[in-house]
Amino acid sequence: MTPALDILGLKKSFGGVAAVKGIDFNVNAGEAVALIGPNGAGKTTCFNLINGQLKPDAGSVSLFGENITSRSPEALFRAGVARTFQITATFATMTVRENVQLALMSHNGSATKVFCFATSQHAARADVLLNDVGLQSQSSRPCAELAYGDLKRLELAVALANDPRLLLMDEPTAGMSPQERDGLMQLALTVCRERKLALLFTEHDMDVVFKFADRIIVMNRGRLIAQGRPDEVRANEEVRKVYLGSTHV
Amino acid sequence: MTALLVQTLNGLAAASSLFLVAVGLSLIFGVTRIVNFAHGSFYMLGVYIAYSVATYFGNAFGFWGGVLAAGVAVALLGVIVEVAILRRIYAAPELLQLIATFALVLIIKDAALYIWGPEDLLGPRAPGFTGAVEIFGRPFPTYDLLLIVLGVAMLFALTTFIKRTRFGLLLRAATEDREMTDALGVNQKLLFTAVFALGCFLAGFGGALQLPREPATLNMDLNIIADVFVVVVIGGLGSLYGAFVAAVIISLVKAYCIGLGNVAMFGVEFEFSKLTLVAEFIVMALVLVFKPNGLFGRPFSHPRASEVIETPIGKPSNVQYATLLVGLMLAASLPLVFDEYTSVLATDVLIFALFAASLGLIIGTAGLGSFGHAAYFGLGAYGAALAAKAGFGFAPSLVCGVALSLTASIVFGWFCVRLSGTYMAMLTLAFAQIVWSIVFQWDAVTGGSNGIVGVWPPELFSDRDNFYWLALALCGAGVLFCWWIVYTPLGYALRASRDSQVKAHAIGLSVMRLQWAAFALAGALGGVAGAIYAFSKGSISPDVSAIPRSVDALVMVLLGGINTLLGPVVGAAVFTWLQDTLARSTEYWRAVLGAIILLLVMVFPKGIVGSIQSLTASMKKRSAA
Ligand SMILES: Nc1ncnc2c1ncn2[C@@H]1O[C@H](COP(=O)(O)OP(=O)(O)OP(=O)(O)O)[C@@H](O)[C@H]1O
Ligand SMILES: [Mg+2]
Numbered sequence: 001m002t003p004a005l006d007i008l009g010l011k012k013s014f015g016g017v018a019a020v021k022g023i024d025f026n027v028n029a030g031e032a033v034a035l036i037g038p039n040g041a042g043k044t045t046c047f048n049l050i051n052g053q054l055k056p057d058a059g060s061v062s063l064f065g066e067n068i069t070s071r072s073p074e075a076l077f078r079a080g081v082a083r084t085f086q087i088t089a090t091f092a093t094m095t096v097r098e099n100v101q102l103a104l105m106s107h108n109g110s111a112t113k114v115f116c117f118a119t120s121q122h123a124a125r126a127d128v129l130l131n132d133v134g135l136q137s138q139s140s141r142p143c144a145e146l147a148y149g150d151l152k153r154l155e156l157a158v159a160l161a162n163d164p165r166l167l168l169m170d171e172p173t174a175g176m177s178p179q180e181r182d183g184l185m186q187l188a189l190t191v192c193r194e195r196k197l198a199l200l201f202t203e204h205d206m207d208v209v210f211k212f213a214d215r216i217i218v219m220n221r222g223r224l225i226a227q228g229r230p231d232e233v234r235a236n237e238e239v240r241k242v243y244l245g246s247t248h249v
Numbered sequence: 250m251t252a253l254l255v256q257t258l259n260g261l262a263a264a265s266s267l268f269l270v271a272v273g274l275s276l277i278f279g280v281t282r283i284v285n286f287a288h289g290s291f292y293m294l295g296v297y298i299a300y301s302v303a304t305y306f307g308n309a310f311g312f313w314g315g316v317l318a319a320g321v322a323v324a325l326l327g328v329i330v331e332v333a334i335l336r337r338i339y340a341a342p343e344l345l346q347l348i349a350t351f352a353l354v355l356i357i358k359d360a361a362l363y364i365w366g367p368e369d370l371l372g373p374r375a376p377g378f379t380g381a382v383e384i385f386g387r388p389f390p391t392y393d394l395l396l397i398v399l400g401v402a403m404l405f406a407l408t409t410f411i412k413r414t415r416f417g418l419l420l421r422a423a424t425e426d427r428e429m430t431d432a433l434g435v436n437q438k439l440l441f442t443a444v445f446a447l448g449c450f451l452a453g454f455g456g457a458l459q460l461p462r463e464p465a466t467l468n469m470d471l472n473i474i475a476d477v478f479v480v481v482v483i484g485g486l487g488s489l490y491g492a493f494v495a496a497v498i499i500s501l502v503k504a505y506c507i508g509l510g511n512v513a514m515f516g517v518e519f520e521f522s523k524l525t526l527v528a529e530f531i532v533m534a535l536v537l538v539f540k541p542n543g544l545f546g547r548p549f550s551h552p553r554a555s556e557v558i559e560t561p562i563g564k565p566s567n568v569q570y571a572t573l574l575v576g577l578m579l580a581a582s583l584p585l586v587f588d589e590y591t592s593v594l595a596t597d598v599l600i601f602a603l604f605a606a607s608l609g610l611i612i613g614t615a616g617l618g619s620f621g622h623a624a625y626f627g628l629g630a631y632g633a634a635l636a637a638k639a640g641f642g643f644a645p646s647l648v649c650g651v652a653l654s655l656t657a658s659i660v661f662g663w664f665c666v667r668l669s670g671t672y673m674a675m676l677t678l679a680f681a682q683i684v685w686s687i688v689f690q691w692d693a694v695t696g697g698s699n700g701i702v703g704v705w706p707p708e709l710f711s712d713r714d715n716f717y718w719l720a721l722a723l724c725g726a727g728v729l730f731c732w733w734i735v736y737t738p739l740g741y742a743l744r745a746s747r748d749s750q751v752k753a754h755a756i757g758l759s760v761m762r763l764q765w766a767a768f769a770l771a772g773a774l775g776g777v778a779g780a781i782y783a784f785s786k787g788s789i790s791p792d793v794s795a796i797p798r799s800v801d802a803l804v805m806v807l808l809g810g811i812n813t814l815l816g817p818v819v820g821a822a823v824f825t826w827l828q829d830t831l832a833r834s835t836e837y838w839r840a841v842l843g844a845i846i847l848l849l850v851m852v853f854p855k856g857i858v859g860s861i862q863s864l865t866a867s868m869k870k871r872s873a874a
Contacts, residue, residue: 053751077757089752091745095561102741106757111742112766114734117564118741142561158756 002065004029004198005050005166010059012045019045021222022059029064029165032192032199034209037219038242043202044086046219047168050200051083052076063166077106080165084155084172086202090143096154097139100126103161129157132187148175153184160191167192169201173208181205185212210234218242251385252508258384260504261497262393262462265400268496269455270473271480272407272489273448279424279487280444281339283346284671286800287353289474291327291449294357295319295456296465297365300372303460309376316457323453324446331445336438337851343618343671348807349850351800354470355843361467363837372460392461399458404493411489420444424487471796475526475682479533482675485546494544502528526686530679534664537676541668548669562735580721584714592717598825599717599724600782605805605817606731607774612803613812614735615767616747617665618674621681622802624661625654625772627794629779631688634701634789643707643784650780651773657684658772659765666764681799689791700790704783720781727774732814734770743767804846810856819857 003026012020020042027033035043048054050061052073060069063079071079091099097119104122105111113121130139133153138146146154152172159167169188173181189212192199203209209216210230217227218239226236233239274288302315330353338346378395381388411417419440456469480499484491506528509521521528542548584592608622633650641649661680665673688695695701710716734740746753746760753760783789792798801824809820827845831838853860 051755053754073751073754074757074759077755083755085751085755089749089755091748091752093561093744093748094741095563098561098563098741102738102745103756105738106742111738111758112763113738116738117736118738119563119736121738158752162756 001028003027003062004031004064005200006062006065007046007050008060008062010046010049010061011057012042012049012054013057018222020049020056023219023222023224025217025224025227027166027198027200029198030193030196031214032189032201032212033215033217034213035200035202035217035219036204036206036209037225040221041219042222043219044170047083047170047200047202050166051081051168077162080162081168082159082162082164082166083168084152084159084170086170086174088148088151088155090146090151090154090158092142092144094143095140096135096143096146097123097126097130099143099154100129100157100161103158107162126161129160132160133157134183149177149180152176156184156188163195164197166198166200169199171202171204173203173205178207181208182211188212251387253505254385255387255389256504256508257501258389258393258397259507260501261400262390262396263504264496264500265396265403266455266459267473267476267480267500268400268493269403269451269458271477271484271496272492273451273455274477275481275484275487275489275492276420276424276451277445277448278481278671280420281335281441282343283335283339283350284343284675285448286347286350286474287330287357287470288448288452288477289470289472290354290357291323291452292456292473292477293361293465293467293469294326295323295453296372296460296469297361297370298322298453299457299460300370300465301365303373307373312373312376316454316460319457320450320454323456324450327446327449328442331442334847334851335445336441339441341850341854342811343674344612344803344811345807345850345854347620347674348800348804349847351804352843352846352850355839355846358467358470359837359840359843365465367467369464369466371464374461378461396458400493400496404489407489416440416443475678475796476529478675479529479679481543482672482679483533483536483543485540485543486671487547488543488545491543491545498532499529502532520690523690526690527683530683533679534676537668537672538664541672543672562740564736577725580725581718584717589713592713594825594829596713596717596720596785597829598822599720600778600785601801601805601821601825602818603724603727603731603781604775604778605802605809605821606728607771607778608802609806609811609817610731610734610771610774611767612806613816614740614747615743615764617764617767618670618677619665619771619799620674620678620796620803621799622677622771622775623794623796623798624677624681624684625658625775626779626782626798626802627681627684627688627791628654628657629776630783630789630793631695631701631779632776633780634704634783635694637704637784638701643710647777647780647784650783651776654776654779655769655773658776659769662765662768662772665768666761678796678799681794681796685791685794685796688794695791698791700788701783702788704787704789706784710784716785720785723777723781727777728818731774731817735814739763739766806856808846808849808856810859810862813856813858813862816856816858823857 005027007026008024009022010020011022035046037043045054049056052071052075055070060067062068063081068076068079091102094102101118101122102111104125108122110121127136127139130136133156135150135153135157138150143154152175156172172188173184176184185208188199191197213230215227216230216233218225218233220242225242226233226239270288270292274285277283277285298319299315302318303312305311306314334349338349375392378392381390382394411420423440476499480492480495483498484495503525506521506525511520536544583595604626608619611617611619629650632653633646636646636649665676668676689698691697705711706716710719742758742763745758746763750760779793782793805820805824806817808824809816809818828842831841835841855863
């Protein structure tokens with residue numbers, strides 16, 4: 001079976017700093033994979049390379065067998081890639097619902113219409129998505145007023161608006177309480193299983209990682225140092241060494 | 250061949266002053282992130298002060314003392330300006346800062362008019378450097394040779410100063426990384442003031458050195474600032490070497506253009522000596538396409554507190570519809586109540602309301618800086634006037650004007666949306682200057698500085714009241730369209746690109762294309778305003794696309810309140826009324842206008858409508874609590 005996401009020899013450096021030093025991995029449809037590693041390991045850079053925000057120095061990214069290396073984020077959105085950001089990115093001057101509506105408009109190719117009201121577009125679908133992530137009561141609030149955890153939820157709703165085949169989530173639960181974390185990840189996992197989408201997420205909370213990931217990929221200083229099922233990774237010497245003192249694996 | 254060498258030397262001599270002024274602006278920008286429009290005014294003051302000192306003493310001491318005194322006096326003035334004004338607006342949005350420094354331009358211009366009068370003042374020649382030496386069989390002024398040497402010497406002096414001294418270290422640190430300066434525990438305020446003073450010294454000094462080469466005039470300020478922007482952008486903001494290299498490039502391009510004179514190409518006669526400005530801006534546009542941060546520049550982080558005061562928009566409410574209806578009815582009945590003069594003034598208000606609203610679309614909704622919106626106003630006006638002169642009817646002439654500005658905004662916009670932040674804003678100014686210089690210098694077609702006269706609407710609309718109703722219909726429709734856009738998916742997509750560019754990309758929006766569309770749309774609407782303007786005045790001059798016209802529009806938008814629907818309209822009304830009243834009551838209306846703008850920027854940074862909105866919002870909150 002062709003993997004949903006296939007990465008080969010991906011490399012990226014910033015000036016003199018090599019952030020990603022040639023890594024290979026893949027994610028299958030319907031599979032939830034966690035990409036973990038200490039701060040500065042290169043996880044976010046990997047995400048940026050996959051969704052086209054950065055162009056790799058070398059290597060390739062394939063989506064269901066199709067080479068998508070160096071395509072623009074817009075093109076990749078249309079190809080079914082959605083992502084959330086480590087530092088939440090939302091449209092602060094719009095309401096929560098409008099954020100989702102705009103993503104839906106873009107998904108349906110109607111984001112440049114000029115003969116209708118934006119707020120009349122896809123309102124019902126937006127409410128369903130907001131309901132899924134538990135933001136229904138906040139849908140009319142300006143996004144700028146939202147708590148950090150709620151912004152993370154909104155990001156997920158916006159990402160799901162694209163009906164993605166590949167979902168990248170960069171630290172989706174940062175700033176949330178343990179219960180909220182489980183709720184959000186459970187939702188992501190359900191979508192992943194039901195719609196057979198490939199889910200790749202980074203996370204510093206090891207409880208979340210071991211609870212929700214089918215497979216774990218460990219990075220350190222731009223290199224992939226281990227990958228496998230959670231129990232295999234847990235037993236890995238090198239992983240233990242990297243995480244020693246910071247987090248208990 | 251010798252002609253080429255002589256032109257090269259000429260160019261290098263001109264580069265020295267330009268370098269000094271540009272490096273001053275660049276250093277100030279690097280540290281304070283302020284684009285100082287008034288830098289050209291400081292340069293102009295340098296020329297005037299040097300003139301006064303030199304003619305007062307009348308000897309070598311007077312001349313060289315004057316050059317030094319000009320630098321020092323301008324630096325002192327800079328300290329006052331920095332402490333009294335700029336210090337209060339470092340955290341303000343870029344456009345407000347720009348408006349504030351433009352207010353200074355107005356004030357300094359009138360101050361110079363008051364002190365030195367309107368006549369051009371021809372300075373003395375430099376004692377000891379009045380002669381010429383023979384180079385390749387041609388006489389070359391020794392003063393120009395001195396300037397070349399001085400320019401290079403100043404480059405080395407500044408480089409050494411910045412490399413070797415503690416002040417230089419701090420300056421570099423502040424340019425490269427704001428937070429690092431905080432961490433160094435520097436007295437940031439002092440550093441900013443010192444850098445500003447240094448930049449002003451260089452401007453005054455550079456101006457004074459020009460005294461033997463050109464007379465002191467009151468329009469030196471905006472002429473040099475356009476050149477300086479070009480130099481700084483080509484070289485890279487904040488780069489010392491960049492300023493030098495770019496000053497040389499620009500001066501050489503100009504010198505060669507002048508040297509070429511008239512050349513026939515493709516059967517058309519080109520007067521290259523009159524195309525200097527155009528050539529300069531084409532070089533700039535080309536550099537920016539390949540090096541979007543200039544030759545030596547790095548991308549700038551813009552940690553600016555451009556607080557977005559906009560609240561979610563949604564759909565227009567019934568109250569808004571009702572207000573609109575009442576407003577339209579009041580506007581339509583205006584000529585029935587007031588005299589003809591009011592109709593004339595109100596027509597101006599309508600035209601500028603559309604001009605400002607179209608600019609609001611770019612700087613508000615799309616969040617892009619534009620310093621050069623007058624380009625499209627001017628092209629609309631000239632397009633319509635030229636078509637009318639060529640025998641087209643009224644409506645076709647208007648269409649021609651709009652088509653011209655739409656074409657220009659599509660072409661210019663393509664370049665502009667490829668850049669970001671300050672670079673983009675400066676490029677818009679450069680394009681406006683290209684338009685201005687073509688209009689100003691292409692005598693045969695545009696009538697040069699005299700402009701075009703006798704552009705009259707048909708019989709029916711020669712009545713002032715009828716013309717007012719026509720303007721109300723056309724400009725009103727334009728303004729309504731600007732409002733309408735905000736509520737549509739396109740408006741939302743534009744705001745999304747502004748609020749978070751990465752996110753906009755990530756949800757599949759082609760940010761660059763959206764911005765390009767906004768640019769084109771705003772340009773076309775600005776062109777509508779310009780085309781109607783031409784017929785309302787009956788005559789136009791290159792002023793329609795000059796820098797002050799662009800800044801007027803910015804002032805109107807910011808005065809009314811950016812990101813408010815009513816803002817541009819209210820701003821246009823208040824500004825037009827204010828300008829009319831001031832111009833009729835004092836010769837120094839520019840200075841008064843400048844002072845009022847400064848006050849507004851510092852006291853009501855949200856503009857009139859914005860301030861009222863915040864006030865009502867906070868009152869609502871209080872009554873709810
Ligand atoms: N735009 C950039 N310019 C320069 N260096 C960068 C840039 N982005 C990332 N880096 C560097 O690349 C390395 C990897 O950063 P990255 O953000 O990918 O790490 P990460 O694994 O996501 O870390 P964290 O867990 O803290 O989010 C770091 O050393 C970082 O400083
Ligand atoms: Mg990261």
